[in-house]
Amino acid sequence: MDERQLSLLAGAGSAALLIAALGFQAVGYAPCELCILQRWPHVAAIAVALLVWWTGRVRALAVLGMIAAGIAMGLAIYHTGVEWKLWAGPSHCSGTIGNLATMSPQDLMTRLQNAPVVRCDEVAWRFLGLSMAAWNAIFSAGLAIMWGMAAKRAKQA
Structure with missing residues (x-):
């Protein structure tokens, strides 16, 4: 396989991951903010x-x-770490809403009404014990390797 074909295959891999994410969304798995962020690359x-x-x-x-x-x-590794509670995610999608002791009831109600419905620190779906974010990390690593191989072959040509 030459470098051009390898590049096209890597791009097709990204397209497949994006189609899969949209497919999960179409069948009712609403994405969180970090899920959507992972789509842009x-x-x-x-x-x-x-x-x-x-x-x-x-x-x-x-x-x-x-x-x-x-x-x-x-981004997928970061999201997986948030899901596994290894580190905190963005406060607006990981369930934290600030210091409740210092908030007025009106501020609390405003924060709750503006909070996203889908939390970034909860896994909606798993396969073989891994979340969609973890699978995205694995597949994205493979795609990065494919792109790297294409770049290396192009330099040798």
Whole structure:
């Protein structure tokens, strides 16, 4: 497989992950804020793959694809850590709403009404013990490796 095909396959992998996420959403698994944030690097990787397909240039574009997949992986690892309670997530989607002792009832009610429905620190679905965020981290790591291989092959060509 040459570097162009490898780049297109990596972009297709990002497209597959994005389609899967949208499919889960379509059947009722509402995404949290961190879930949605993880989608954007895959959109960027798909755009990079389209540029590879359109221009035939792989060298610099594959590096951009690798960066996009790496960002997706990093966000997914962060989200997985939030789910496993290894570290705190964003306060507005991890269940914390501030210091209740110092809030007025009106402030508390405003915060509760503006709080997102889907929490970032709760797993909605698991497969083989891993959440969607954990699977995204694994697959994104594989895609980053594919993009890196494409970049390396393009430099050798």
